[in-house]
Ligand SMILES: *[C@@H]1O[C@H](CO)[C@@H](O)[C@H](O)[C@H]1NC(C)=O
């Protein structure tokens with residue numbers, strides 16, 4: 313289908329659910345996002361004060377070049393601090409203060425001269441005299457300039473231990489965590505910063521989002537390296553293969569054929585079966601068929617070259633569905649070495665739709681039409697391509713042609729109606745849906761998509777009515793059809809419009825997950841529900857499972873980012889200091905509202 317994925321369509325809703333799940337922290341987020349100027353008055357005055365202090369320190373630093381005056385502490389021949397712990401132990405508090413300030417001032421001056429290694433020596437000496445978060449902070453700034461991120465983290469952590477809301481250090485540590493790809497730690501710090509209300513909260517949030525994205529991409533890339541490619545859910549397979557002309561006996565192969573031909577027939581039979589249990593065999597059957605043709609030493613000039621090509625076409629499509637790019641490239645090449653037919657070109661355009669240029673894709677469709685002008689697969693998939701690129705008039709013309717050439721392709725009827733709806737011709741779209749309903753009276757697909765359009769228009773009761781009929785039709789259908797999709801769509805709509813009074817969504821989603829356990833949309837919706845029930849742990853597992861099952865890289869990343877954001881919220885909630893601060897802010901906010 314040309315519509316955006318379930319994830320993309322529901323991203324905003326899921327994100328809000330993740331945020332809200334964290335209880336106080338989530339509420340704080342809502343609050344923070346509503347505030348135009350982040351910090352409160354109190355923070356403002358603090359800022360001014362610290363600004364003043366900074367000025368005096370800077371003035372000091374300017375005058376105090378190392379070695380100008382006799383420092384209060386003992387030095388060696390290089391004018392570096394040189395004293396023992398025993399000497400420090402004998403100092404009065406006032407003397408300690410004196411030494412520490414002098415050491416720090418020289419450290420600052422050296423920092424300004426970009427002599428970071430020297431500055432570190434002075435800050436280290438200052439810390440031996442007096443443990444002060446500012447000295448740790450200053451030294452961590454030097455390490456940061458030296459790209460020594462391990463030490464930045466160590467020193468910033470000491471500073472934060474002494475002063476938990478030390479925003480400058482939290483930010484510095486977050487940057488080093490990010491450099492070292494310790495993304496969850498970076499996210500934790502950035503979230504803490506938004507709670508402490510320091511810095512421009514918009515820019516911190518943007519950084520947070522960026523780190524979450526990087527982290528999720530890294531996780532997905534690791535998973536992809538270790539994963540065993542898997543076919544998607546039965547529903548996805550049914551709609552994917554359902555959009556092709558159903559080949560009952562490609563090139564004359566049949567149940568009576570033998571050898572490789574018999575295997576090809578079995579593969580085709582499974583592919584077009586609309587039966588979940590047959591889908592489980594697709595992979596094995598296709599592999600057996602291609603291997604059998606290779607065993608017969610098939611070449612482009614063999615009489616059975618076209619049959620072997622068809623077996624490879626199926627292999628291309630399953631590799632595409634499994635997101636197995638390496639296999640895809642190999643089997644696609646082999647199909648073109650043999651004897652490509654019209655559909656081979658259509659298949660190539662389809663699997664390259666996201667990675668190739670429009671010109672190349674269109675030239676494949678053109679080639680298909682030259683070989684076989686009446687091939688219905690070509691206009692249908694070309695229509696999809698135009699639809700994706702927003703060329704709605706061209707898409708519509710293609711779907712009209714696809715219907716003409718293959719009146720059995722119900723997806724051509726649905727897509728035609730959808731494209732007309734996208735052109736803002738609602739009445740015409742309704743007419744086309746009515747036409748499709750008449751032609752395919754038992755198809756739950758038509759009603760499901762009609763429901764989607766009504767939901768999009770804001771006609772919730774109308775949409776629910778269509779989903780309900782689709783659910784009934786699906787129940788009476790022997791094949792896969794839309795599977796759990798109308799159940800999920802209805803549940804999502806009830807949630808969206810806040811209509812879930814009797815816990816109906818929980819029931820719908822549980823049924824959906826039972827019916828189609830590999831359906832990632834069902835898992836995502838169920839995860840959202842768990843979040844509202846304050847079962848974040850379960851939600852994390854469901855998001856992760858959905859990420860595993862999703863086909864495209866982007867969907868995997870999105871589902872992973874929901875899982876990771878939820879984990880982060882749990883980690884924040886487990887931090888007593890942050891939780892205390894959040895509750896404080898929320899209480900003072902509530903008090904302000906009541907006043
Ligand atoms: C050291 O800390 C002070 C106080 O926070 C600050 O004004 C100064 O810029 C810092 N110097 C360095 C090198 O970080």
Ligand SMILES: *[C@@H]1O[C@H](CO)[C@@H](O)[C@H](O)[C@H]1NC(C)=O
Nearest residue numbers: 571572573608610614615616
């Ligand atoms: C396929 O072609 C090869 C080479 O012409 C031949 O040896 C083999 O028997 C053929 N197999 C089938 C199933 O037609």
